[in-house]
Structures are given as C-alpha cells and as structure tokens.
Amino acid sequence: MDKITQRQKVISLVLKSIVFFAAIIGIVLSYLAGRNSFMGGGHVFMYFTIQSNIAIAIICAIGFIFLCRGKDISKVWYIIKFVGTVSITLTGVVFGFVLAPTLGSAAWNLQNTLTHLIVPVAAVIDFFVISSVQRIRKSSVVFVTIPPILYAIYAGIGYVHNWQFAEGYNYPYFFLNWGSKAGAFGFTNELPFMGSAWWILVLLIFLLVVGFCYLKIADLIYKRKG
Incomplete structure (x- = not known):
C-alpha cells in the first residue's frame, strides 16, 4: 500500500465532509418532508436511498478519522469503501433515470438533490482520489451485489407482510412491486414494464459493470502513480 499524499489527503477530507453533511442534511429534510411524500416522514429509513446514504456517510466519517490520525487503512476497508461507493452510485442513477421521470x-427538491446527486458524485470522486493508495482485486466486484440483494430480500419481506413504505404502498419502488401487472417475470406496456425479478437482474448486472469500470479506472490511476 502506498502512502497518501498531502494533496490527496486534503481533497479527500473535503469530499468526505461533503458526503457526510450532505447525507445528514438530506436525510433530515426527507424525514421532515412529511409522511405522505415520497421517501418522507418516518418511512424514510425504509428506502435504499436513505440506507445507502447512511452507509456512505458512516464510511466517510470513519475514513475521515483514519486520515486525520494518519493511520494505514486496511484493504478490507477499501473494499467496504468501494462497495459503498457503487451502492450510492446505484442510488443516484436509479433516481435520475428511473424514478425522477x-x-x-x-x-x-433539495433533499433529493442532496441524497441522489451531491452525495453520490462526491463519494465517487473521493473513491478515485484515494484509489492510488490501495489496489483492489477485480474479483472483489462481486461484493457490490450484496447491499442490493439484501435490500431486495428486505423489500420482499415487507411486501409479503404488507409493510407500509408509504401510505397505501407495501413496496418501496415501482420496480419492486411484485403485485404489478408484470408480476415477477412478466412484461407490460406500462410501468413497471417488466417484472420485479427482471428489474433486480438488470440492476445487479448494472452494478457489476459499474463496479468493474470503477476498479479498472482505479487500477489505471494506481499504475500511473507508480
């Protein structure tokens, strides 16, 4: 593992601060938005958006402490950072291209901009800023599927037990509505267009592709520094 430069350290500390405070403010504003709004009120913590924001905020906060103390960071921690970064990327992309339309x-609005745009962008940049410090094996890309798979299981349990993710909705996102016209493996000419199982498969493939690209870029940065 290479030592982080002073310039990298300063930039990373700034980016980690942006991630942390943008996530916290976005989550609080989402909570205060009200129970009947999308991802608002007490239900806010049932969504992958908020859960991934909390995760990356914690990751960045602990990383901030590590950098300030000048301690070496283990490869396991970089893998956790990598997985968190890909997860928050999914949050931003799904919202921007699937949910927002x-x-x-x-x-x-402000809370959605913070949690779906500012946090993901800052987290991704921060990952590449420190990517020249530690190399991550390409095989580690499989770990990026863990958070969404766990969330899909969580949402599925909620659907079966009729948990209210919002008033009248026992699912968090339209593509996880197992009771839609498309069902699990069907197709339809209206939302959600295809079954929940297909959506999950597409998103997992997307994550693997994004994760591999991130590691490829990080590897190029690492080699360039060397």
Missing part, C-alpha cells in the same frame, strides 16, 4: 418536476 415518473415523479415529474417535484423530483429534484
């Missing part, structure tokens, strides 16, 4: 002009 269905929500209309109200989609990009």
Whole structure:
C-alpha cells in the first residue's frame, strides 16, 4: 500500500465532509418532508436511498478519522469503501433515470438533490482520489451485489407482510412491486414494464459493470502513480 499524499489527503477530507453533511442534511429534510411524500416522514429509513446514504456517510466519517490520525487503512476497508461507493452510485442513477421521470418536476427538491446527486458524485470522486493508495482485486466486484440483494430480500419481506413504505404502498419502488401487472417475470406496456425479478437482474448486472469500470479506472490511476 502506498502512502497518501498531502494533496490527496486534503481533497479527500473535503469530499468526505461533503458526503457526510450532505447525507445528514438530506436525510433530515426527507424525514421532515412529511409522511405522505415520497421517501418522507418516518418511512424514510425504509428506502435504499436513505440506507445507502447512511452507509456512505458512516464510511466517510470513519475514513475521515483514519486520515486525520494518519493511520494505514486496511484493504478490507477499501473494499467496504468501494462497495459503498457503487451502492450510492446505484442510488443516484436509479433516481435520475428511473424514478425522477415518473415523479415529474417535484423530483429534484433539495433533499433529493442532496441524497441522489451531491452525495453520490462526491463519494465517487473521493473513491478515485484515494484509489492510488490501495489496489483492489477485480474479483472483489462481486461484493457490490450484496447491499442490493439484501435490500431486495428486505423489500420482499415487507411486501409479503404488507409493510407500509408509504401510505397505501407495501413496496418501496415501482420496480419492486411484485403485485404489478408484470408480476415477477412478466412484461407490460406500462410501468413497471417488466417484472420485479427482471428489474433486480438488470440492476445487479448494472452494478457489476459499474463496479468493474470503477476498479479498472482505479487500477489505471494506481499504475500511473507508480
């Protein structure tokens, strides 16, 4: 493992601070938005968006402490950082290209902008800033599927037990609505267009591709520094 430069350290500390405070403010604003709004009120913590924001905020906060203390960071920690970064990337991409178009002009309010745009962008940049410090094996890409798989199981349990993710909705996102016209493996000409199982498969493939690309770019940065 190479030592982080002073320039990398300063930039990373700034980015980690942005991630942490943007996530906290976004989560609080989402909670205060009200129970009946999308991802609002007490239900806010049932969504992957908020859970991934909490995770990356904690990861960055602990990373911030590590950097300030000048301690070497283990490879395991970099893998955790990598997985958290890919997860928050999924949060941003799914919202921007899948959910926002269905929500209309109200989609990009302050809380959504913080949790779906600012946090993911800052987290991704931070990952590449420190990517020259530790190399991660390409095989580690499989770990990026763990958070979404766990969430899909969680949402599935909620669907079966009729948990209310929002008033009248026992599922968090339209593509995890197992009771839609598309069901699990079907297709339809309206939302969600295809069954929940297909959506999960597509998202997992997307994560693996993104994760591999991130590691490839990080590897190039590492080699360039060397």
